[in-house]
Amino acid sequence: MTHVRAILLLLVLALGCRKPPVVAPMLPVQRDAPDVSVLSATQQPAPLPPPLPQPAILQPLDVRLTADIGRGGTVLLDLREDGVWAKSVDGVRKERLVQTDATWLWPDAQTRVLWLWRELGGELQALDLAAPLPEPVTVAIGVPAGLGWQWTKRTVAGPDDARLRLSLDPHDPGFQFGLPPEPGHWNAPRRWKACAHSKNPRALAICPKLAPGAEALLHAWSERLVGKETVAQLGHANAPVSGCSSETCGVAHAMGATHWWLVPAAVWTDCCRRGNQLYDPRTRRFLRLGSGKMLPGPSGDRRDTVEFLWLCPQNDVIVTESGVVPLEPPGALRFGDADACLGGLPLRTPNQPCPQGDQCEEEPPDAATDVQ
Numbered sequence: 001m002t003h004v005r006a007i008l009l010l011l012v013l014a015l016g017c018r019k020p021p022v023v024a025p026m027l028p029v030q031r032d033a034p035d036v037s038v039l040s041a042t043q044q045p046a047p048l049p050p051p052l053p054q055p056a057i058l059q060p061l062d063v064r065l066t067a068d069i070g071r072g073g074t075v076l077l078d079l080r081e082d083g084v085w086a087k088s089v090d091g092v093r094k095e096r097l098v099q100t101d102a103t104w105l106w107p108d109a110q111t112r113v114l115w116l117w118r119e120l121g122g123e124l125q126a127l128d129l130a131a132p133l134p135e136p137v138t139v140a141i142g143v144p145a146g147l148g149w150q151w152t153k154r155t156v157a158g159p160d161d162a163r164l165r166l167s168l169d170p171h172d173p174g175f176q177f178g179l180p181p182e183p184g185h186w187n188a189p190r191r192w193k194a195c196a197h198s199k200n201p202r203a204l205a206i207c208p209k210l211a212p213g214a215e216a217l218l219h220a221w222s223e224r225l226v227g228k229e230t231v232a233q234l235g236h237a238n239a240p241v242s243g244c245s246s247e248t249c250g251v252a253h254a255m256g257a258t259h260w261w262l263v264p265a266a267v268w269t270d271c272c273r274r275g276n277q278l279y280d281p282r283t284r285r286f287l288r289l290g291s292g293k294m295l296p297g298p299s300g301d302r303r304d305t306v307e308f309l310w311l312c313p314q315n316d317v318i319v320t321e322s323g324v325v326p327l328e329p330p331g332a333l334r335f336g337d338a339d340a341c342l343g344g345l346p347l348r349t350p351n352q353p354c355p356q357g358d359q360c361e362e363e364p365p366d367a368a369t370d371v372q
Contacts, residue, residue, distance in 0.1 A: 058132035059132060060132060061097075061129045062342055062343065069093045070089075073089060074312045075088070077105060077114075077338060079105050084114070089324070089326075100116055108149075109342075109344060110230050111221040113126050113221050114129055123143070124166075129342075130224075137211070140210050142209050143208045148164070151168050151231075152228070153230060168222045169225075173219055175196075175207055177193060177206050196215075231346055232345040235255075241263050242297075243297030243298065248297075249266070249298065255278075256311045256347070258311070262349055263278075264350070264351075267302040275305025275306075276350075277304055289333040292326075306325075307349055308346070308347070309325075309347050310341050317341070319338050320333070323335040
């Protein structure tokens, strides 16, 4: 019995000294990826959609014309029988802005509106140059051709005898009519009254009829004027004018930011009058518009004078009532080449009487001789 117990004890001790079995960790089963080339059409992954095209950013019309037509330079506006054309100074690049039978145009650089007048019905249209793709809209009908313009600083451009004007003052936009002068005050400044809500019989006879929505447009456009110059400013000439005397020339004015001056010089038709001629103080010569030649003195020919002009923003050309005059370098008048320039400021030249008043002479004095 004792031997049996000893044997059992030895078996128990032997089993307690064995190491426990090591269990291998469970690893994920590796499976081969399916071959896409052998998948059926229904099992193929859907292709990614192509990227959507980005919408083109449209520039305002006046900005695009300056870049594309002017290449950063002057853009001329030419009113033809088939519409209004924008073109470069050399005429190589051009684009028709609008097809119209308008009789005259007026580009306002501050409100960025191109005004067009149609003789039929006296219709005043407007093209918003600040819009990318503008269409002309009718502002009023019954508008006469001799329309004046008034801006923020109470500056009026247009005919001196205008009986009607369009006010673009932000505080008072709209049409205004001129009251007749008071008895005994025929030389007094013209007084103006707003056409809107007026019961004056004169206003009812002369004031245009606004198109639907035109009043809101005038208010919106006039807000663009705040703090802006509306006409080209004349400066004071700081040196004497060569080739002139007190009898032949008046007070000279510097023409805006250009290098040129406007000199009122005596010209002769039936009587003596003074017309403004272009003078370059750098060369001390006058520009003869007909030939482009430079003269040592004023020409004495009224065809070499300017009364109204558009001073283009690049200061390289001006557009007069007769056509385009190159300034840098100076050249001859290109008659009828354009009617205005984009972004230009209007300038009405000052009038100065002859020293002898309205006296006439039988023969005009000799004009200066052309020189190269």
